Structures are given as structure tokens and as C-alpha cells.
């Protein structure tokens with residue numbers, strides 16, 4: 001495929017010369033240096049120095065864990081920052097457009113609105129798969145980003161590899177695969193095929209399986225060419241010191257994360273089996289994520305009945321193809337039991 005990153009990058013972004021921070025200009029920590037270059041307070045308290053703008057230690061752990069080079073990595077203040085950077089790098093406001101596939105994660109649409117970029121929506125099929133022909137028919141020369149969320153939020157299913165591959169081969173802009181839930185999936189991550197597709201961007205996050213929603217760390221994987229453009233426009237110190245430290249502490253214990261994922265997957269099975277005994281649940285959708293979408297007779301009513309019993313779920317009834325559905329996050333054994341008991345009283 002003749003994909004050229006230069007062709008799709010905004011002209012003003014190509015011209016930007018990034019802010020050069022004190023830590024960009026001097027970063028040799030090997031010698032005993034005195035740092036009088038960043039106007040920091042010299043009294044050590046663990047966070048008095050600016051954090052590493054390139055988060056090299058975090059990236060080294062991630063690179064080891066995920067089998068990529070650190071030049072294929074960019075970190076964001078949550079995936080949401082990564083997604084926003086993609087808009088700012090590649091979408092000319094009022095001129096370019098993006099494609100999203102509802103029902104899906106709501107942030108793509110919000111970011112399109114904020115960045116004043118048209119959002120072309122192409123509904124998923126009945127089985128919640130991408131409608132490849134309709135997507136390609138909707139795309140034009142100004143279509144810069146195509147968002148594929150797999151496993152998809154809120155439906156829970158993964159997109160079939162065949163359909164995704166067709167889109168990667170035919171879409172002329174960047175295909176963003178949002179893998180926020182990949183650690184719960186039976187499908188392989190597209191990370192293994194990153195170098196095959198110059199137009200592929202994959203996002204992951206520490207917010208879900210890694211149990212760190214509070215530290216805000218999103219991960220972007222792409223070719224080093226794409227990464228260097230995003231790097232140019234990201235805020236210099238977008239990942240704070242506490243986040244970098246806590247991320248490393250967690251990433252060096254992959255077994256702990258793996259065990260928690262196993263427990264959550266077992267609980268998912270328990271929850272699904274228990275949901276099957278609730279007579280008014282009309283449908284339990286197949287899931288590859290840490291949540292289950294169910295169809296009920298009156299989602300809004302049941303949502304409020306659950307609230308009264310102290311259980312908060314997500315009402316997705318206003319989403320296309322999701323009328324009268326509730327999205328249930330898989331909790332721990334006690335939480336799931338509480339949900340099931342509450343449903344039994346309805």
C-alpha cells in the first residue's frame with residue numbers, strides 16, 4: 001500500500017518546532033551534575049524535579065512486556081489524550097473527517113466535536129461487526145482516521161480479523177484500533193502485526209485490566225514515523241512523576257496482573273451463568289471484555305430499580321442498536337453476587 005504519513009499530516013503540524021524543555025536539552029544523569037536549568041525547588045521531596053518528558057523507564061518496561069521498540073510507543077494522560085493528539089496531528093478542522101462505528105465508545109465523537117472535525121457514522125451490522133463496504137463507501141479523500149474499538153465498548157465483542165484486515169488494506173487514512181479491553185479477549189492483539197501496516201495505530205490503557213484508572217496512563221503504538229509526529233505536539237510533561245513511578249511498580253509484576261485477569265474472567269463466567277437464570281433478561285450478548293451487555297424489557301426502569309438497591313450499572317438504551325440494554329461491569333465475587341441478588345428481586 002502506498003501510504004505516506006507526510007500526505008496526511010496537517011501542514012501546520014509539519015512546520016511546528018516543538019517546545020524544548022530543560023530536560024530535553026540536557027538529560028545525562030550518569031554524572032554527578034548539579035541541575036540549575038529548570039527553576040525547580042532544590043529541596044528533595046520525591047517530586048520536586050520535572051518528570052522525564054519521554055518516560056523512558058516506563059517505555060522500557062512496556063517495550064519488554066509487549067515486544068515493541070520504544071520508538072513505536074507514545075504515552076498519554078489516559079488514552080483520551082492519545083486520541084486527541086491524533087485529531088490534532090491529522091485532522092484539519094472544518095475540512096477533514098473521521099469515521100466511527102456506533103454503537104461505540106463515546107469519546108471519539110466528543111473529540112471530533114471539540115476539534116471541529118466531521119464525524120461520519122457508519123453503524124455496525126446486526127452482529128456488531130464493521131460494515132466494510134459501507135465504511136469504504138463513506139470514506140473520501142478527507143477521511144483521516146477510522147476508529148475501530150475491539151473488543152468494542154459497549155457491545156463487548158471483538159471484530160473479526162478478516163474485516164479489520166480489509167479495512168487496514170483499503171482505508172486511505174489511519175486505522176486506530178482501540179484495544180482498551182484486549183487483555184480480557186480471546187482474540188490476539190493487533191500489536192503482533194504492527195510493522196505490517198504503516199497506517200495502523202493501536203491504543204491500549206492501564207485503566208482497565210491493569211487496574212490503574214486513577215493514574216491516567218494511555219499507550220499508543222504505531223510506526224516510529226507516526227510516533228515522532230505525535231511526540232512533537234504532545235505537552236512536554238504530560239505524564240507526571242507519580243504516574244510514571246506507579247506504572248513501573250505495576251508493570252514489573254505481570255504475574256499479579258495476569259492472576260487478576262484470570263479471576264475477572266472466572267467471575268465473568270459466573271456472572272453470565274447467573275444472568276441466564278434471571279427470567280426477564282432477554283439477551284446476554286457475547287463478550288470479550290470485562291463487562292456484559294444484556295437486553296431487558298425496560299432498561300431505564302431496571303436501571304433505577306438497581307440503583308435503589310445500591311447497584312450502579314450503565315444504561316445504554318439511547319445508543320443505536322442498543323435499545324433497552326444495560327452494560328454490567330464484572331466486579332469481584334461479592335459485587336457480582338449483590339448484582340444478581342438485586343436482579344432476582346425485580
Ligand SMILES: *Cc1c(COP(=O)(O)O)cnc(C)c1O
Nearest residue numbers: 078079080105153180205207218
Ligand atoms: C475505558 C476505555 C478507554 C480508556 O480510556 P483512558 O483514558 O485510558 O482511561 C479507552 N477506550 C475505550 C473504548 C474504553 O472503554
